[in-house]
Amino acid sequence: MSGLAWFTQLLEVLAAISLAPLFLGWVNQCRAWLQNRRAPSLLLPYRGIRKLFHKDAVLAEGASPLFRAAPYVVFGAMVAAAAIIPSMGTGLPFTTAADAIALVGLFATARVFMSLAAMDIGTAFGTLGARREMMVGFLAEPALLIVIFVASLLSATTALPLIAERLATQAPALYPSLAFTAVAFTMVLLAENARIPVDNPATHLELTMIHEAMLLEYSARHLALMEWAAALKLFNYACIGFALFVPWGASTGEPDPAALLLSMPVLVGKLAVAGVWLALLETVSAKLRVFRAPEFLATAFMFAVLGLLVHLLLGA
Template identity: 85%
Template sequence: MRTLDLITQVLEIIAALAVAPLFVGWINQCRAWLQNRRAPSLWLPYRGIRKLFHKDAVIAERASGLFRIAPYIVFSAMVLAAAIIPSMGTALPFTTAADAIALVGLLATARVFQSLAAMDIGTAFGTLGARREMMVGFLAEPALLIVIFVASIISATTALPAITENLATQHLALYPSLAFSAIAFTLVLLAENARIPIDNPSTHLELTMIHEAMLLEYSARHLALMEWAAALKLFNYACIGFALFVPWGISTSEGTPLTLLASIPLLAGKLLIVGAGLALVETVSAKLRVFRAPEFLATAFLFAVLGLLVHLLLGA
């Protein structure tokens, strides 16, 4: 193991922790511009988190230990996920521990604990949100797995850095299968991160909310961790997308400090573009009824499976 690899690893985790709220701030800013509103400050998510850390936590009387510990589990799952997703370099010492399928499992663990914690208090909203979250999750997960399988079959490995490196260094070719998977992945990203066609991240309207309903009982540092974890999740999903579909510019295993440095502005550029794109999608589309969500995710599944089948048939 080279020292550079270790530096890359540490840098990636720190970058994920630091940039995730900024990424959310950027999306909110773009959305405000597109909707002709005055944009909130880019740093607003940081201020929110800092404010919450300074407050005293209020916890419901009936809350069990699970409720208290869930934010820490969810947050650490997201940090761990950030550690094994290649965002700047592919030579990451941690990634030998977990491949792409384990990554999906890690995200699922976070979801399970979040839902359990939401049900723990026993309020109607928490249970409602948890149930909806599980419904979205169980439909989105197969689609995500198949998206990863398509990339895995092309690269003949399930290790995410190896897939990224293979796709980044390969001779440029048209892959209809990867294009289909990219569409499927975008749909999964929107659904899993409580973005607009499925959930509205900026509302607390009882009948429609999913993610916010689960966090209603949380306050202070717990809420700060949960919101930070949500930002990290979005960042992680964006980085999985980059790793699978636009891996160019990432520092490979033969990388030098220079390529690592060069990958940082590239990552920033990709994040800027994707953030603006997400804001655009959220502005032009309306929120779906909850009962239409399965249809939305079935479309994602369809795209993913079509990608897989097309790859198997055409070899492309």
């Protein structure tokens, strides 16, 4: 592995960590514009994180070490996930270490720790949030896996950077299977990142919240890490979407400084469009009742499996 490949790797991880709150801020800003509100500052998530880091942490009585360790595990899992997602270049040294299935496993690890930590304190809300999160997770995960399988079948590999590379370099063609899985992926993204049809990140309304309910007991640096990890998760999901469905623009093949330089504005452009798209989706859809969430995710699963079947039958 050349030095440039390692540089790409490092750059991608650092970009993910530093740009994730900005992406979250951009989505929130677009959402505010679409809802005729005055938009909060683009840098608000950064300020929130900085403020939280300056505060003293308060731990609930009876909190076990797991509760304190969970934010670091969750944040670490998200950073590790960012290392195997090809956001700018596909020649990543970590490609051989973990493939797309391991990536789903990393997300699952984060989810398990978050839910355990939420139940650790023993408050009603934490348990409620954890159970709902597990319900959403166990329905969303198979759909995500099948989305990845379809792309793997099309490119004959399960390593995400190689999938992106092969999809980007082959002759352009119409893939109904990829179109179906793109719909499924968008639905999984909304559900997994606690966005509007399934969860509303902007409220703390006890009857509907999922993600926020799990974070109620956290404060200061723990909360900052958890929120940063949530932003990072959204960023990671967006980058997985780019790698699977719009892989063009990332530098492929042998590491090349010019291509890498070009891929940076392309990534920022894709993120900007994805932010608008997410905000639009969230604005036009209504929050579902919790008991309707399985239907939403069953639809996502249906789309993913349909994509798989269409690929197997039609070879497209």
